[in-house]
Amino acid sequence: DQQVKQNSPSLSVQEGRISILNCDYTNSMFDYFLWYKKYPAEGPTFLISISSIKDKNEDGRFTVFLNKSAKHLSLHIVPSQPGDSAVYFCAASGGTSYGKLTFGQGTILTVHP
Amino acid sequence: NAGVMQNPRHLVRRRGQEARLRCSPMKGHSHVYWYRQLPEEGLKFMVYLQKENIIDESGMPKERFSAEFPKEGPSILRIQQVVRGDSAAYFCASSPAGGQGRGQPQHFGDGTRLSIL
Numbered sequence: 001d002q003q004v005k006q007n008s009p010s011l012s013v014q015e016g017r018i019s020i021l022n023c024d025y026t027n028s029m030f031d032y033f034l035w036y037k038k039y040p041a042e043g044p045t046f047l048i049s050i051s052s053i054k055d056k057n058e059d060g061r062f063t064v065f066l067n068k069s070a071k072h073l074s075l076h077i078v079p080s081q082p083g084d085s086a087v088y089f090c091a092a093s094g095g096t097s098y099g100k101l102t103f104g105q106g107t108i109l110t111v112h113p
Numbered sequence: 114n115a116g117v118m119q120n121p122r123h124l125v126r127r128r129g130q131e132a133r134l135r136c137s138p139m140k141g142h143s144h145v146y147w148y149r150q151l152p153e154e155g156l157k158f159m160v161y162l163q164k165e166n167i168i169d170e171s172g173m174p175k176e177r178f179s180a181e182f183p184k185e186g187p188s189i190l191r192i193q194q195v196v197r198g199d200s201a202a203y204f205c206a207s208s209p210a211g212g213q214g215r216g217q218p219q220h221f222g223d224g225t226r227l228s229i230l
């Protein structure tokens with residue numbers, strides 16, 4: 001039962017352009033959402049989060065959008081840089097299991113110079 | 114400025130042996146979480162601990178796996194009588210008191226890669 005889904009296994013973008021990574025969830029109890037970036041042989045690095053009381057959160061080049069009615073969130077990276085090339089995971093938590101993060105399968109982002 | 118420290122980074126065990134994975138949370142963090150990542154998959158939650166307490170172990174296999182976070186020292190994830198299917202990357206994360214509910218994300222270590230021969 002995949003409660004958090006990232007349907008695009010990979011995304012390729014030109015340097016300077018916008019990268020848009022998508023994530024869908026099914027559990028209506030989720031109320032906190034996060035994006036992590038992961039390089040090979042390293043642990044996930046926290047990027048940005050959003051609470052369900054908001055629909056947008058921005059931090060520098062990273063913006064996360066939340067559409068609760070569609071149970072959909074997206075991460076926008078503008079402008080994209082080659083150093084952004086990594087695997088991006090979305091994660092969600094909420095309800096009685098607030099300490100448990102449920103992760104998507106990840107999207108491999110490649111930014112070409 | 115130490116982050117979450119995990120050791121060892123790589124661990125090789127033969128089938129039937131025991132594996133012990135250690136995790137020291139970030140300074141000031143009192144909540145520890147363990148996740149497992151199988152090849153080509155996302156991270157799967159295993160257990161959530163506070164000092165001397167297991168808060169949520171809903172992701173732990175029923176047998177052979179145990180976790181603790183003692184009053185002193187690191188958190189330990191123990192796998193007894195390892196099998197080939199236990200081969201994975203095991204990640205530990207920590208958060209301050211209050212955790213997710215107060216908008217505090219979990220911060221991860223670099224993981225332990227466990228290989229079973």
